Amino acid sequence: MEVDKGKGEAExxxxxxxADRDTVTLKSSDGKLFEVSKExxxxxxxxxxxxxxxxxxxDNGTDLKQIGSEALxxxxxxxxxxxxxxxxxxxxxxxxxxxxxPFKEPEEWERKFVDRLSHDALFDLVxxxxxxxxxxxxxxxxxxxxxxxxxxxxxxxxxVFNIKNDYTKEELEExxxxxAWAFYDD
Amino acid sequence: xxxxxxxxxxxxxxxxxxINALGNDVLxxxxxxxxxxxxxxxxxxxxxxxxxxxxxxxxxxxxxxxDVMVDSEEERSxxxxxxxxxxxxxxxxVALDAFRLSYFMPGYQEPAAPHADREEDANLWIDHAxxxxxxxxxxxxxxxxxxxxxxxxASNCFLTSLQLSxxxxxxxxxxxxxxxxxxxxxxxxxxxxxxxxxxxxxxLKILAIDDSSYFTTDKQLSISIPSLSYLGFSASSRIPLxxxxxxxxxxxxxxxxxxxxxxxxxxxxFLRSLSAxxxxxxxxxxxxxxxxxxxxxxxxxxxxxLTLGGWCLSADYVLKIFLQNCPxxxxxxxxxxxxxxxxxxxxxxxxxxxxxxTCENMEILEIECSEGDRKVLEKLLVExxxxxxEC
Numbered sequence: 001m002e003v004d005k006g007k008g009e010a011e012x013x014x015x016x017x018x019a020d021r022d023t024v025t026l027k028s029s030d031g032k033l034f035e036v037s038k039e040x041x042x043x044x045x046x047x048x049x050x051x052x053x054x055x056x057x058x059d060n061g062t063d064l065k066q067i068g069s070e071a072l073x074x075x076x077x078x079x080x081x082x083x084x085x086x087x088x089x090x091x092x093x094x095x096x097x098x099x100x101x102p103f104k105e106p107e108e109w110e111r112k113f114v115d116r117l118s119h120d121a122l123f124d125l126v127x128x129x130x131x132x133x134x135x136x137x138x139x140x141x142x143x144x145x146x147x148x149x150x151x152x153x154x155x156x157x158x159x160v161f162n163i164k165n166d167y168t169k170e171e172l173e174e175x176x177x178x179x180a181w182a183f184y185d186d
Numbered sequence: 187x188x189x190x191x192x193x194x195x196x197x198x199x200x201x202x203x204x205i206n207a208l209g210n211d212v213l214x215x216x217x218x219x220x221x222x223x224x225x226x227x228x229x230x231x232x233x234x235x236x237x238x239x240x241x242x243x244x245x246x247x248x249x250x251x252x253d254v255m256v257d258s259e260e261e262r263s264x265x266x267x268x269x270x271x272x273x274x275x276x277x278x279x280v281a282l283d284a285f286r287l288s289y290f291m292p293g294y295q296e297p298a299a300p301h302a303d304r305e306e307d308a309n310l311w312i313d314h315a316x317x318x319x320x321x322x323x324x325x326x327x328x329x330x331x332x333x334x335x336x337x338x339x340a341s342n343c344f345l346t347s348l349q350l351s352x353x354x355x356x357x358x359x360x361x362x363x364x365x366x367x368x369x370x371x372x373x374x375x376x377x378x379x380x381x382x383x384x385x386x387x388x389x390l391k392i393l394a395i396d397d398s399s400y401f402t403t404d405k406q407l408s409i410s411i412p413s414l415s416y417l418g419f420s421a422s423s424r425i426p427l428x429x430x431x432x433x434x435x436x437x438x439x440x441x442x443x444x445x446x447x448x449x450x451x452x453x454x455x456f457l458r459s460l461s462a463x464x465x466x467x468x469x470x471x472x473x474x475x476x477x478x479x480x481x482x483x484x485x486x487x488x489x490x491x492l493t494l495g496g497w498c499l500s501a502d503y504v505l506k507i508f509l510q511n512c513p514x515x516x517x518x519x520x521x522x523x524x525x526x527x528x529x530x531x532x533x534x535x536x537x538x539x540x541x542x543x544t545c546e547n548m549e550i551l552e553i554e555c556s557e558g559d560r561k562v563l564e565k566l567l568v569e570x571x572x573x574x575x576e577c
Binding site: 119 | 215217220224226231
């Protein structure tokens with residue numbers, strides 16, 4: 001039965017493709033081309049949705065001058081994975097759990113997706129997601145950043161993110177006193 | 187240095203600082219996932235971070251962030267109170283998207299005074315969050331339980347999602363929720379004590395009351411929510427009266443035969459109010475006294491996925507009657523606690539007397555079983571002509 005269903009869907013997709021292309025081509029700042037499902041792009045990115053609706057998509061590759069090829073590849077990869085991971089209606093309704101707050105914890109595949117990124121690739125992806133208005137991807141990547149800070153001392157956080165401490169000793173002391181309710185001397 | 191830190195991908199010294207190059211909106215989004223005390227402490231990282239914490243739109247205040255500091259529970263609570271008061275007072279007046287409170291309540295054997303004070307604090311914070319336009323509020327309580335003041339929810343707010351765990355809901359809570367929280371779509375209750383016997387709403391889409399929740403009265407509960415699409419109900423109570431459930435698509439319910447008034451008619455009324463759903467997970471606790479005459483089972487014309495517990499095999503006719511009333515069923519899932527049925531028994535219960543399958547459209551049969559030999563079961567089911575889906 002599963003196979004038959006797949007066939008049906010493939011035929012549907014082909015029909016759509018005959019009438020209209022079902023992918024869009026995106027061009028990175030360094031000139032590389034990537035294809036992504038139009039449906040997924042429009043669903044996951046408010047900026048791409050706007051461009052698709054407004055007809056400003058170039059068949060030869062829509063220029064995204066702010067995004068390098070590695071980040072764009074990750075964006076496209078995320079869109080494709082997202083499109084494939086949509087559970088069937090039956091699964092969604094049977095798996096409603098105590099997790100329906102506006103922010104949903106990253107799913108297993110989303111965690112893996114961001115965990116494999118290098119430090120720079122993660123930040124490139126955060127910036128790309130922000131530029132393209134990809135709310136979910138921005139949440140997932142920002143959540144990863146918070147996990148890199150979680151439970152660490154300020155010194156450890158500075159080290160992980162290479163943050164230069166530009167306070168004077170006196171300023172730091174002043175802040176700690178002002179916000180003593182959050183620090184105490186521990 | 188690199189070894190000491192234990193981080194796989196520590197930025198090499200001299201590399202640029204990527205995080206400080208992010209815009210404030212993005213940085214705020216990242217640190218809003220932190221627990222509240224660590225969030226505030228980011229102010230010491232560098233000048234760039236000094237006041238960021240004041241503008242986050244998500245607050246996650248957890249009592250356990252103060253656990254390691256002092257031994258005395260009393261002192262921890264004093265510090266947590268000071269902290270949360272200051273945080274809510276000193277943050278910038280930006281709209282609060284989400285407020286989460288993990289709280290600690292002393293047990294009931296302890297003196298009454300700290301109870302009242304702590305309850306008052308928590309209620310004030312929740313009130314503050316709602317007045318700051320919070321869309322999502324999540325309250326979890328450790329150890330004891332927290333009595334919520336229903337009045338907190340009575341004034342207009344933007345709440346869409348409310349999740350409560352180990353909270354006592356005094357009489358009037360649901361009425362206030364209906365008047366004050368006119369945008370509420372999701373209400374999840376876990377381990378809650380509920381005084382109301384009427385739950386009605388015009389906006390809720392998701393309602394779940396889990397099996398560690400309880401109702402304080404043995405009067406029959408009535409639930410009337412025309413907008414509801416998902417109902418999860420397994421609290422210990424009498425079988426509730428469901429009214430106006432026209433939008434319901436999925437129900438996951440567990441009722442008990444031991445509770446007063448679980449008559450054949452009561453079960454029929456209950457199931458009939460669920461009879462338009464497409465997905466049903468129905469569990470019946472206690473001994474089945476359902477009659478062979480099938481008067482307890484309405485027609486489920488829309489039902490495509492049905493999950494039943496092992497109780498449905500307790501009498502020969504139960505499963506068969508169910509299936510006879512589900513003409514469009516595609517997937518049946520039987521959850522067994524113990525595999526004390528042979529699969530031949532299950533198959534014979536699935537089939538009519540002539541040996542033909544009861545549901546024409548049925549494609550998937552899953553048997554979930556925590557004990558026993560599942561493989562043998564599957565093999566036999568396949569021989570019996572049923573497709574099995576791996577799960």
